[in-house]
Amino acid sequence: MKLSVLSAPIATMALLFGLLLLPSVDAADPSLVINGKLTQGSLIRGQVPKGSEVRLNGQKLTVNRQGKFVMGFEREAETSHTLTIVTPDGETHTRTLNISKRDYDIQRIDGLDQNMVSPPKAVLERIRNDSARVARARSGTRNYDAVFTRFSWPAEGPITGVYGSQRILNGEPKRPHYGVDVGGPVGTPIVAPTSGIVTLAEDLYYSGNTVILDHGMGVFSTFLHLDTMTVTVGDKLEKGEQLGTLGATGRATGPHLDWRLNLGPMRLDPQLLVTDGE
Ligand SMILES: [Zn+2]
Known part of the structure; x- marks a missing residue:
């Protein structure tokens, strides 16, 4: 899509629409669309031009026939990741994904049947x-x-x-x-x-x-x-x-x-x- 051939109102609308739907899109890079919040624990759904190859921190991701892919960032994921897209015409785009950190709750539960806490x-x-x-x-x-x-x-x-959240069951810290x-x-x-x-x-x-x-x-x-x-x-x-x-x-x-x-x-x-x- 070339913005220059669109009338200004349409271009503005397209831009606003894009910003509303896809808060993390880099408007200057048409090769990548990201749907999801770049934060710890997030499943991100992405789209690249059909036939592209996508790597996250050097690891190849599965891309379907429509150019769609998924990636995930775990509870304690690092905050900086590198996404590399190689389009079918051989062009390489590199994007740094900044993942925001989250604060997690600590939850205490007492009075559980001890057989369930330690089976x-x-x-x-x-x-x-x-x-x-x-x-x-x-x-x-x-x-x-x-x-x-x-x-x-x-x-x-x-x-x-x-x-x-981290649970502490009958005083014993358990996995989150x-x-x-x-x-x-x-x-x-x-x-x-x-x-x-x-x-x-x-x-x-x-x-x-x-x-x-x-x-x-x-x-x-x-x-x-x-x-x-x-x-x-x-x-x-x-x-x-x-x-x-x-x-x-x-x-x-x-x-x-x-x-x-x-x-x-x-x-x-x-x-x-x-x-x-x-
Ligand atoms: Zn639960």
Whole structure:
């Protein structure tokens, strides 16, 4: 697109529109469009000219046929990253991505059943088995582009827990919380935040009734502590289709939905997708 051939009002509108939708776009560099907030825990969706190659800190990213790709920045991601784009005509564009740091909450929860804080030996094998099943359900990169559509909340309710907070359970510091918790009564419908294919639907020790959805390009949503699950592995859900109901199964202090977002093994913040997406 050449701005010089557009009339001034259209150019201004296009610029404003671009700024509104895509706050982190470098207007001078037409080869890259970025959707998402450049901050720790963020899933970023990007677009480059079709046929381009994209590297993040030297590592090649998967780019689909439309030139779309995803990248993630973990909870404690470094603040400076280098994105290199080689367009089909051989031109190389280099961009420095500055990732803002976040402050995370510390949350203390006391009075939990000690067996859930430090699991008894008898269930260690089950927990190991659960982790392997979850890892398998979140592996692979299906060529499916639901991830590039807009995400909505999977349940309506107050946010009772946020990404990145550190939990101290019965005085023992645990690994950070990686989901966003939505409170509500048992039985509240849980729906697909955007379309996805079910890769796991089963009862796990920690997370209770758990559903995993594959949104494509290695991006997965996980829904924990469900009361009921109304889908099975292989089901393809449209955005807004119900997958179960809110509950308190597994290690839960009360009824809530814990929604997780993964890019492969990388744990990202789902809340950023619904508040800062598109
Ligand atoms: Zn949670």
